[in-house]
Amino acid sequence: MFTIFRLWLLEKYAKKYDIPIMQKDGIQFLTNFIKDNNIKNILEIGTAIGYSAIKMALVDNNINIVSIERDEDRYNKAVKNVKKFKLNDRIRLIKDDAFNVELNDKFDLIFIDAAKAQSIKFFNKFEKNLNKNKYIITDNLKFHGLVESDEILSKNLRQLVKKIKDYIQFLKENNNYETTFYNIGDGISVSKKR
Numbered sequence: 001m002f003t004i005f006r007l008w009l010l011e012k013y014a015k016k017y018d019i020p021i022m023q024k025d026g027i028q029f030l031t032n033f034i035k036d037n038n039i040k041n042i043l044e045i046g047t048a049i050g051y052s053a054i055k056m057a058l059v060d061n062n063i064n065i066v067s068i069e070r071d072e073d074r075y076n077k078a079v080k081n082v083k084k085f086k087l088n089d090r091i092r093l094i095k096d097d098a099f100n101v102e103l104n105d106k107f108d109l110i111f112i113d114a115a116k117a118q119s120i121k122f123f124n125k126f127e128k129n130l131n132k133n134k135y136i137i138t139d140n141l142k143f144h145g146l147v148e149s150d151e152i153l154s155k156n157l158r159q160l161v162k163k164i165k166d167y168i169q170f171l172k173e174n175n176n177y178e179t180t181f182y183n184i185g186d187g188i189s190v191s192k193k194r
Helices: 002-016 024-036 051-057 072-084 116-129 155-173
Strands: 041-045 064-069 091-095 107-112 130-138 177-182 188-193
Touching: 002 051, 024 051, 024 130, 024 188, 041 051, 041 116, 051 064, 051 072, 051 091, 064 072, 072 091, 107 116, 116 130, 116 155, 155 177, 155 188
Parallel strands: 041 064, 041 107, 064 091, 107 130
Antiparallel strands: 130 188, 177 188
16 A cells, blocks of 8 residues: 555656646556566567566565666665665666666666657667567557647657657568557557567
8 A cells, every 4th residue: 555655746746847747557567568478578669767667576585676767866766766666676777878878788678768759769778678579569659648649839849750750660661570559558569579
């Protein structure tokens, strides 16, 4: 019960300070996927305040997570949150730009939830860290409905949406992976390494 209350406080904090965390049905899908596929080692690109890392770690006591966050304030908040949930022995937080991070570890799941314009680069950089027949999951492929919209006024937003569309096309054409798209939360893809 105490854990549920703490998670609720995290959700409330994210809403108050406009920090992007996964939508409820998206995080439910992700945690169920982890449980159903016996995922034990996870790399998360984009920690924010640690919400999704905490939710993933709570699925099973044998789950270990490495999570990368470049924003110092969010990283510091994530460190505090992970400690509050007593998960600092299973969630390793790295404060850096993901492109500066070199890992030798292997993971059952790579979860991409960071700068949307960089998704292809994140995918290409970290896929070498994926165990055989395992998964890369990406969030925000609908980007609040804007990916399906033709009425985006801002040039910067149009460019970002184009990059998300390019990433979707990249996933569809990537023969090394079988990708399934889910109309859940803000749009999720699951790419399984062949």
